[in-house]
Amino acid sequence: MTVHILPPDLQATRPPPSPDPLIVVEDVAKRFVDGRTGRVTAALEHLSFAIREGEFVCLLGPSGCGKSSVLDLLCGFEQPSAGRIRVEGGPVREPGPDRGIVFQEALLFPWLSVLDNITFAPRLAGVPAALYRPRAARLIALMGLDGFENHAPYELSGGMRQRAAIARAWISEPRILLMDEPFGALDAQTRLGMQEQLLIAREATGATVLFVTHDIEEALFLADRILVLSGRPGRVAREIPVPFGRSRRYSALLTDERFGRLKREIVEEFRAG
């Protein structure tokens, strides 16, 4: 896959990073109550972490440990049962343009073209076409979707649909990108290309990324820091700074002895529960 470098006009114009964390999660619990039976499911308990501006953090944990619930809280789809969540210093009450979201399924509107999907948010917000059109064109090029602007989502491959979903999340210049296993449904080769493209785009935009995955190698390849969640109810069992710097090649990591060591350590952490 061609990897495009983000052009300067797509680089977000932001104030210099603040020394205060951009995202703060403090002793958060999330419990779901079944309205019919009254049964309570504790998804998260005593969850605390902070993320600084510009960091790429992976939330890594086994299935069902509450990873998606963390993103739902940060998006504002759900409210915590206990504890506090602050984004840019304020509480999260609802979804907002400061937080772009990419789910495992691309969730494009099937009746809209690729271009109309990507430009959905600025059109809804009444942004003039002269402002968002050039930006959309560059994102389409960046994501390797040239020539597919007028295609419907069903005419795209799974990888292309996901790239369109990322472009849609990125068009509003979100300060934070929340990604829930976005490459989980892709084949290994497409996935690798997407991961490399994401790292380049993140580097160029300076966006803060919280990326949920259950794939240890994916977390080690992408993250500046990994938060390993415990089994349900999820809390941070371990925090791992990733020592590979920002310009990464997957092939180089595979021969790095630290990669194998960290992978073994995380596997042990999973086994310990």
Ligand SMILES: Nc1ncnc2c1ncn2[C@@H]1O[C@H](COP(=O)(O)OP(=O)(O)OP(=O)(O)O)[C@@H](O)[C@H]1O
């Ligand atoms: N809306 C909901 N109502 C009731 N229970 C829920 C709801 N959302 C999540 N849960 C429960 O909370 C727990 C954590 O779910 P969550 O989807 O956050 O885990 P996850 O780590 O993202 O899982 P996976 O990796 O399998 O997607 C699970 O036991 C799930 O059944």
